[in-house]
Amino acid sequence: MRWKVLIGVITLVAGSVVFSIMYLDSFVKGKIEDIGSGVVGAKVSLESLDISLKKQSVTFLGLEVADPKAPMTNILELKSASFDFSLPDALMGHIFIENILVDTPMFGTKRKTSGALPKKAKPKEQPKGKVAKAVDKAAAKAKQKALEATGKAVAKEKQKVKQEFSADIDWKRYLPDIDPSKGVDPKQFVNKESMSSLKELDELSKFAKGRDRYWAERYKSLEEEFNSLKKTPNINQPKLIIAYRDKVNAFREKIDAAQKEFNADVDKINSAGKIIENLRNQDISKLVQLPQLGGGALGGISQKLFEDLYRKNMEKAYAVFEQYKTKLVALKGKEKEDEKKRMKGVTVHYPLKTPLPLFYLKKATFKTSAEQKRGNWFRGTLTEVSSDPKLTGKPAIFDMEGGSQDFPNAYFTIKGKADMTAKRDIFDIKMVGNGISTAMAANALGPDSPIAMTGGSVIFSSDLNLTGNLIKSGFLVKLDKIKMSARDEGLKGVDATVKKILNKSLEGVSYINLKGDAKGTIENLTVSITSDLDKILKSVFDKMLFEARKAIEKQIRDELNREIDKRLPGLRAMLTDDKGNLKNLDNLSGTITNRLDAEKKKLEKRARDEIKKQQDRVRAEIEKKKKELEKKKKEAEAKVKAEVEKKKKEQENRLRKEAEKKLRQLLKF
Amino acid sequence: MFPGIEPFSKFIKILHSDASPQQIAGGAAFGMILGLTPLWNIHNLVILLLVMVIRVNLGMASISFIIFSILAFPLDFLSHKIGLEVLNNLSLRQFWTDLYNIPTMTWTRFNNSIVMGSLILSLIFFIPVWVGMFTFVKGYRGSLKEKIDNLRVVKAITASSVYKWYQRVRDWTG
Numbered sequence: 001m002r003w004k005v006l007i008g009v010i011t012l013v014a015g016s017v018v019f020s021i022m023y024l025d026s027f028v029k030g031k032i033e034d035i036g037s038g039v040v041g042a043k044v045s046l047e048s049l050d051i052s053l054k055k056q057s058v059t060f061l062g063l064e065v066a067d068p069k070a071p072m073t074n075i076l077e078l079k080s081a082s083f084d085f086s087l088p089d090a091l092m093g094h095i096f097i098e099n100i101l102v103d104t105p106m107f108g109t110k111r112k113t114s115g116a117l118p119k120k121a122k123p124k125e126q127p128k129g130k131v132a133k134a135v136d137k138a139a140a141k142a143k144q145k146a147l148e149a150t151g152k153a154v155a156k157e158k159q160k161v162k163q164e165f166s167a168d169i170d171w172k173r174y175l176p177d178i179d180p181s182k183g184v185d186p187k188q189f190v191n192k193e194s195m196s197s198l199k200e201l202d203e204l205s206k207f208a209k210g211r212d213r214y215w216a217e218r219y220k221s222l223e224e225e226f227n228s229l230k231k232t233p234n235i236n237q238p239k240l241i242i243a244y245r246d247k248v249n250a251f252r253e254k255i256d257a258a259q260k261e262f263n264a265d266v267d268k269i270n271s272a273g274k275i276i277e278n279l280r281n282q283d284i285s286k287l288v289q290l291p292q293l294g295g296g297a298l299g300g301i302s303q304k305l306f307e308d309l310y311r312k313n314m315e316k317a318y319a320v321f322e323q324y325k326t327k328l329v330a331l332k333g334k335e336k337e338d339e340k341k342r343m344k345g346v347t348v349h350y351p352l353k354t355p356l357p358l359f360y361l362k363k364a365t366f367k368t369s370a371e372q373k374r375g376n377w378f379r380g381t382l383t384e385v386s387s388d389p390k391l392t393g394k395p396a397i398f399d400m401e402g403g404s405q406d407f408p409n410a411y412f413t414i415k416g417k418a419d420m421t422a423k424r425d426i427f428d429i430k431m432v433g434n435g436i437s438t439a440m441a442a443n444a445l446g447p448d449s450p451i452a453m454t455g456g457s458v459i460f461s462s463d464l465n466l467t468g469n470l471i472k473s474g475f476l477v478k479l480d481k482i483k484m485s486a487r488d489e490g491l492k493g494v495d496a497t498v499k500k501i502l503n504k505s506l507e508g509v510s511y512i513n514l515k516g517d518a519k520g521t522i523e524n525l526t527v528s529i530t531s532d533l534d535k536i537l538k539s540v541f542d543k544m545l546f547e548a549r550k551a552i553e554k555q556i557r558d559e560l561n562r563e564i565d566k567r568l569p570g571l572r573a574m575l576t577d578d579k580g581n582l583k584n585l586d587n588l589s590g591t592i593t594n595r596l597d598a599e600k601k602k603l604e605k606r607a608r609d610e611i612k613k614q615q616d617r618v619r620a621e622i623e624k625k626k627k628e629l630e631k632k633k634k635e636a637e638a639k640v641k642a643e644v645e646k647k648k649k650e651q652e653n654r655l656r657k658e659a660e661k662k663l664r665q666l667l668k669f
Numbered sequence: 670m671f672p673g674i675e676p677f678s679k680f681i682k683i684l685h686s687d688a689s690p691q692q693i694a695g696g697a698a699f700g701m702i703l704g705l706t707p708l709w710n711i712h713n714l715v716i717l718l719l720v721m722v723i724r725v726n727l728g729m730a731s732i733s734f735i736i737f738s739i740l741a742f743p744l745d746f747l748s749h750k751i752g753l754e755v756l757n758n759l760s761l762r763q764f765w766t767d768l769y770n771i772p773t774m775t776w777t778r779f780n781n782s783i784v785m786g787s788l789i790l791s792l793i794f795f796i797p798v799w800v801g802m803f804t805f806v807k808g809y810r811g812s813l814k815e816k817i818d819n820l821r822v823v824k825a826i827t828a829s830s831v832y833k834w835y836q837r838v839r840d841w842t843g
Contacts, residue, residue: 002722005721009718009721092772342745342783343746343748343783344783345749345752345781345783345784345786346749347780347781347782348753348782349769350766350769
């Protein structure tokens with residue numbers, strides 16, 4: 001054992017750790033800026049970053065992410081963000097954040113300096129000598145041989161796969177469209193159209209071929225132009241000299257433009273590998289999900305068998321991708337670099353138990369105070385966000401509000417829920433939310449629209465599905481309390497009456513419902529919107545018609561009344577005499593009076609008879625009651641008399657007995 | 670000075686040095702792992718640490734590393750095939766999946782066919798290389814050295830003015 005070396009190594013490692021901790025902040029800051037700039041394609045800058053391993057907290061100040069399309073604008077800017085984390089969990093790849101506070105997040109703010117990334121200076125190519133050319137020729141030959149050898153090896157592999165298929169798997173049961181006896185091409189497994197990586201490869205291949213021809217022609221034309229410029233004009237003719245100078249300057253600009261275009265092509269080819277790698281991973285995820293979806297040629301296949309088939313063959317397909325990639329890169333003169341390198345091999349991926357690093361954010365608070373509102377600002381909270389939905393058992397909840405610099409009086413609030421799952425680098429986000437934006441002042445229907453809209457509130461609800469960079473969303477928007485009018489710019493050549501009617505109709509519209517669908521990728525989104533404006537306009541128009549009809553009815557009625565009033569005195573004169581009595585009606589009046597009198601008498605007689613009848617009945621009743629009472633009185637009297645008699649006798653008997661007793665006592669005495 | 674001859678002369682020097690056959694064999698075996706597997710990998714850090722800490726011959730390790738780095742190019746195809754077979758093996762699938770799910774394990778790039786295949790290949794060769802080198806050094810130092818020195822060709826070469834000139838230059842350049 002070399003103890004001194006061991007101690008040296010340990011000291012070195014310890015020193016490295018201490019050094020890393022000391023310079024961790026600037027190291028991570030640099031990494032964030034570098035990687036961020038690479039990903040965004042524009043400057044990502046951080047004012048400062050403070051990582052405290054002791055306190056287990058991170059604070060960063062002044063984050064600015066420039067917009068690659070508009071370098072003087074920031075896509076995102078925030079004043080500061082801070083959160084605590086658990087170091088042991090972080091070392092295990094688990095990120096648990098209790099609360100993250102994001103201060104003053106804003107979109108679309110102006111930058112003081114350009115956020116465009118500096119272009120890399122291309123190394124100047126040295127003119128090749130005879131030796132170099134001979135070496136190149138030899139290298140090309142060697143490469144050709146190597147490619148042939150690889151081709152043979154691939155053919156051998158294919159043969160092996162063919163045998164494996166026919167021996168082990170009853171493939172026809174699962175994949176009836178594939179006949180391995182004719183050679184198995186992995187691309188047959190899936191619809192090529194659905195494989196974005198294959199499509200991208202084809203497109204890149206086409207692009208590379210097309211551009212090759214394009215550049216050959218372009219160089220030729222530039223060369224011709226250059227040759228024509230070789231003839232310099234006579235120095236004694238200033239006019240020609242000026243014209244020649246202008247031509248040279250124009251040619252220089254052409255060369256610069258061509259250089260720029262060529263650099264863009266090189267960048268595209270250089271980044272092709274990474275893009276294809278990402279797309280391939282997406283395709284893998286899609287393919288693995290296919291059997292779960294059911295239907296189609298892969299409907300009945302089991303997950304295990306499919307994975308087995310997939311892995312055995314997709315790796316071969318990937319070898320084809322690699323070949324394409326090598327070809328593409330070779331087109332841009334990178335073959336020498338690749339020749340020096342060893343084979344890259346194939347990276348095999350396995351199912352992830354937790355697709356993302358275990359991530360849990362209890363609450364994120366986005367804070368923007370009133371005086372800090374610049375650009376497109378927002379504030380609010382985001383809670384219960386996790387890469388593993390089982391961890392929280394509920395969707396993430398967002399509650400945000402914000403405003404836009406383009407609509408100074410506008411203000412929105414949005415609340416909702418989001419379910420998030422992820423597979424490797426593919427996120428699947430389902431969001432359901434609703435919100436309100438007040439004072440939406442805009443010609444929302446566009447400059448060519450025949451209708452202008454101002455003011456009002458926007459109330460919306462939406463659901464959003466984001467899988468990878470694929471978006472599918474449906475939304476409902478209600479524009480409330482808006483003011484609408486016809487726009488002359490949008491109604492050129494339209495009849496004045498129609499304009500008038502439209503204007504009148506629009507006056508009555510105070511709200512519109514919009515229903516929309518958004519489909520596509522983040523970069524290429526197709527949005528279709530339908531509104532009920534036509535229905536609303538129809539109902540308003542119906543209302544207008546109804547009102548117009550009512551007005552006409554009223555007019556006719558008034559006209560009639562006027563006519564009646566006019567004719568009434570004449571009619572009245574015809575029917576009445578000088579005293580105002582109706583003519584020829586007196587007789588009729590007498591008859592009615594007599595008839596009424598007769599009726600009255602009849603009724604009086606009937607009433608009298610009835611009264612008498614009632615009186616007799618009551619009287620008889622009274623008599624009867626009287627007799628009954630008298631009878632009861634006699635009975636009572638007889639009873640009392642008998643009782644008195646009885647008492648009297650008892651009294652007499654008792655007195656007699658007492659008297660006899662006293663007498664007897666006296667006699668005895 | 671003499672790029673083709675230098676490793677060879679170094680090797681001869683090591684054979685003639687005080688280093689034990691075990692140390693030389695260890696150096697050759699560990700150097701082989703470094704050479705056959707892709708260099709920038711975590712497992713090579715461990716191997717490098719072992720080479721530096723354990724008493725193996727560093728010179729032999731560096732020679733072995735150079736030789737096997739060159740051999741790695743034609744062997745890559747074989748490594749790729751072995752690696753792919755092992756990584757796609759159904760009975761080992763659960764094990765690889767479990768490893769894949771340990772966050773730090775993916776840093777080792779174990780799921781790359783070349784890394785896995787070349788590591789397996791170098792582990793298979795480890796004992797044969799060690800035993801072969803040990804036997805060779807022992808044999809060389811025992812009787813082979815004497816036999817080689819007594820060969821007429823060797824005697825003629827060592828007696829030649831070119832060899833003497835080479836020796837002078839070598840000693841001068843160190």
